[in-house]
Amino acid sequence: MTAQTTQDAAPYLDIASPEFAMNSEAVREARERSWYAKTNYGYGVLRYKEVTELLKHPSLNQGSAKWPDHHGVHSGVFHEWWAKNLLVLEGEEHHRIRRLLNPAFSPTVARRLVPEFETVAQELIDQMKQKLDAGEQIEFVADFAEPFATRALCAMMGLPHEHWEFIASRANTVGLALSVSVKDDIEQVDEAVQELYDFVAKLITERRETPGDDVISRLVQFSESGDKLSDAELRNAIVLMLFGGMDTTRNQLGLILQTFMRNPDQWELLASDTAKYTKPALEEGLRVNPTTRWVTREANEDFEFNGLAIEKGTTVHLFTMSSGTDPAAFPDPDINIDADSRLQHHTFGGGVHHCLGHYIARADMSVAIPMLAENFTNITCPGGDEWLPDSGNHGPIRLPLTLTVR
Numbered sequence: 001m002t003a004q005t006t007q008d009a010a011p012y013l014d015i016a017s018p019e020f021a022m023n024s025e026a027v028r029e030a031r032e033r034s035w036y037a038k039t040n041y042g043y044g045v046l047r048y049k050e051v052t053e054l055l056k057h058p059s060l061n062q063g064s065a066k067w068p069d070h071h072g073v074h075s076g077v078f079h080e081w082w083a084k085n086l087l088v089l090e091g092e093e094h095h096r097i098r099r100l101l102n103p104a105f106s107p108t109v110a111r112r113l114v115p116e117f118e119t120v121a122q123e124l125i126d127q128m129k130q131k132l133d134a135g136e137q138i139e140f141v142a143d144f145a146e147p148f149a150t151r152a153l154c155a156m157m158g159l160p161h162e163h164w165e166f167i168a169s170r171a172n173t174v175g176l177a178l179s180v181s182v183k184d185d186i187e188q189v190d191e192a193v194q195e196l197y198d199f200v201a202k203l204i205t206e207r208r209e210t211p212g213d214d215v216i217s218r219l220v221q222f223s224e225s226g227d228k229l230s231d232a233e234l235r236n237a238i239v240l241m242l243f244g245g246m247d248t249t250r251n252q253l254g255l256i257l258q259t260f261m262r263n264p265d266q267w268e269l270l271a272s273d274t275a276k277y278t279k280p281a282l283e284e285g286l287r288v289n290p291t292t293r294w295v296t297r298e299a300n301e302d303f304e305f306n307g308l309a310i311e312k313g314t315t316v317h318l319f320t321m322s323s324g325t326d327p328a329a330f331p332d333p334d335i336n337i338d339a340d341s342r343l344q345h346h347t348f349g350g351g352v353h354h355c356l357g358h359y360i361a362r363a364d365m366s367v368a369i370p371m372l373a374e375n376f377t378n379i380t381c382p383g384g385d386e387w388l389p390d391s392g393n394h395g396p397i398r399l400p401l402t403l404t405v406r
Contacts, residue, residue: 042315158214251395
């Protein structure tokens with residue numbers, strides 16, 4: 001493998017194609033040939049070393065701001081929300097809002113939520129066992145991943161769990177906006193964002209009248225202090241939490257289970273000592289099979305990197321899955337929860353745009369995964385599974401299972 005690749009010799013990946021898959025031989029071959037590939041959306045960075053460096057490169061900004069416009073969506077409720085959410089903001093505006101939101105997502109908050117996460121997980125596991133006793137099919141997304149992810153979000157935000165189906169439904173619809181076919185779905189996406197806005201407006205009013213010990217109450221307090229969130233910033237941030245907090249965790253739980261189905265010996269190792277293996281099991285699952293298949297950046301100036309001239313405005317996708325299984329960084333890239341040490345994966349991004357909610361996400365998945373391992377074995381998929389495209393944000397839509405209660 002050469003350190004530099006001329007643009008003429010660089011491989012090309014059509015990442016907009018319905019057939020494109022991040023977990024494919026084409027991507028692995030491209031990574032073997034070059035540290036980057038040309039794509040129909042700028043460049044795709046394939047190797048761990050370069051992804052690590054570019055995540056914090058000063059010549060790159062967060063690159064998703066123009067996603068709607070790139071796909072023919074130039075106005076509407078979703079467009080306005082997307083243009084102002086924390087994911088795409090830069091500079092002092094981003095730093096200020098992130099600084100105000102940070103306390104609501106601290107490790108202390110995450111630890112305090114663990115008992116509630118455990119209660120939700122146990123309830124869903126008991127329901128799965130009842131279905132098995134009745135001879136019914138288990139469908140992992142509907143029976144566990146989606147209700148767990150959404151109810152964990154409700155616990156974090158101090159919401160009655162009766163809201164989970166509404167939140168999950170609207171978040172699923174907003175997720176259509178992350179597809180290259182966003183223009184086809186934009187009317188229902190706009191409607192879902194508006195319904196979430198209306199829901200959040202009621203929550204804010206309730207928390208102002210009767211504050212509690214939950215994330216929304218804290219954010220409302222931050223919106224009333226000296227250095228404060230505006231009403232629009234507060235609404236935008238909470239809608240983003242409702243969408244991102246459910247969507248990514250649900251997808252990631254399904255992908256982690258898929259990984260362990262492919263590696264049943266690792267599942268049994270986890271079950272044998274969950275106290276020892278939960279953290280490496282989660283981190284290995286995130287490394288080899290992340291829901292966020294790439295992190296998007298955009299050049300804020302002309303610059304050269306590793307022999308490649310990158311012009312201002314160019315989109316640069318940092319392929320998290322490809323970097324997480326790069327043999328140069330992980331000589332034995334397969335999942336190994338008993339490995340002595342691993343380099344840090346980039347599933348939660350990096351730099352100033354490192355995922356704000358990663359402590360909460362790690363906390364709830366660190367509850368769900370070992371509890372599933374302690375209760376179920378011989379997990380396989382008999383077929384009938386459906387998946388989101390293996391690009392952008394990936395995960396199961398339906399994941400039927402056969403499994404045995406321990």
